[in-house]
Amino acid sequence: MRAPRKRPLVLxxxxxRMCxxxxxxxxxxxxAGEFGVHHGALRNWI
Structure with a gap:
């Protein structure tokens, strides 16, 4: 079973998109600070 997402997919x-x-x-x-996420997470998303 997968762990639940910590952040909504929309965020x-x-x-x-903004980056x-x-x-x-x-x-x-x-x-990342503006969105309230860790900079490493945002870097991985991009």
């Missing part, structure tokens, strides 16, 4: 999709479309490219640590 993940939104964070990835990919932002100009200039955002600092991952700062953007």
């Amino acid at each position: 993940r999709e939104r964070a990835v 990919r479309t932002a100009e200039p490219k955002p600092v991952i640590r700062r953007m």
Whole structure:
């Protein structure tokens, strides 16, 4: 059985979309802080 997701899928999709479309490219640590996730998690999602 899989473990439940810690973050909603919608949050993940939104964070990835914003990171990919932002100009200039955002600092991952700062953007992760805005979403309330660890910077390593956001980096893995992207």
